[in-house]
Amino acid sequence: MMKFYRSTCSLALLLAVPSGGLTLGALALAALPACVTVNVNFPESAAQKATDDYVRDLYRAKERGKSAPAAGDTTFFQNFSLISNALAADEENFKLDSSKSSGIKEKLRSRIDEVITYKRMGVLGENGDGKLVLKDPSKLKTLQKQRVETLVKQENVDRDDLYQEVLKINKLPDTRMRNIEQSFARSFQAESPSGTWLQTSEGQWSQKP
Template sequence: MRKLVALFAVLMLTALVGCVTINVYFPEAAAQKAADQFIGSVIDQGAQAAPAPKNGASSGMESKPAEGGPSASVIDLLIPAAYAAGSTPDLRIHTPAIDAIHARMSKRFRESLKSLLDEGAIGFTQDGLVAVRSLSAAPLAQRAGVKSTVAAENKDRNQLYTAIAKANGHPEWASQVRETFAQLWIQRAHAGWYYQNSAGVWKRK
């Protein structure tokens, strides 16, 4: 009898899922949180971002199935929690590739990027990159390497946005990840740093 009840429940769930719209959408709130965490740790000169969940740790709420009911794995298979309507998934920003990018960007920020931003030689762009604003504003000892520093930084940033989208199983999110990060780079900018507005005009924070 119990097996019949469980089978009936599974059949009902299957029918219900057929009527449910599964929304695979870009989690803007989660992206903003992830961008703020990543950017904050870079600007804080290499401070470690919040640790990734330990092996075996769950990122969501769990519940035991009621006795005699379908198992949680069946429900998860039918309605993936991350994509069910109304869910708020986290954005994954910890992979070996992303952590390596983070380390390079943090090191570069400490060694050269911060001073170039402080002097107004470079600034943040509207597409999540950095650009040379005034080469003459750079400290004399750094002028020769400004363009190569900017190129290296932008290479890492471009890789970062693509890597985050892929790490979350949606490569098509790369442009939205970039847009979210672009906004947060500017929001996180220190007073006196430069950024470009939507018209490409340099503004000082």
């Protein structure tokens, strides 16, 4: 399981009180290792569940032919948590709910029909970084190709904005962007229709059966 570090120095130093002739400074120094060795797990399971729900809502609402919940509805934006195995054993929440993420979702939803159509044609693919890729433009006429290139560009701009927002609202360091991208990549690949090109974690491409 992936991990990121969070300071627990305040707890360690609060416990560093004079005792047995040792000075406060000595006890504080003795407590310092706890500040660097205690870690909190990156909530991988919670993150995956949250991104799965987010992407599932985009795809399955269209398949059912029904309207998805309004942007302000938090049905599909639950807070998911797991108990960390850190020394303090506290609960980490992974959130996707913000006004910005809801707005981005509406933009993604507005082009989902086109994205699904070109995926089924074997034109588009989902890479391992959570990005849409123009995989086989040979199936398109010139004007179609230009349209799809624009579609891919717009989609990826919105996805980049989404990943940045998710990082921000969960107060994660920039080093965790890769984890966010991979979680969304798995979600987009899982919900993509047959014919979509999918990239594995090893970089290999194949079409979804």
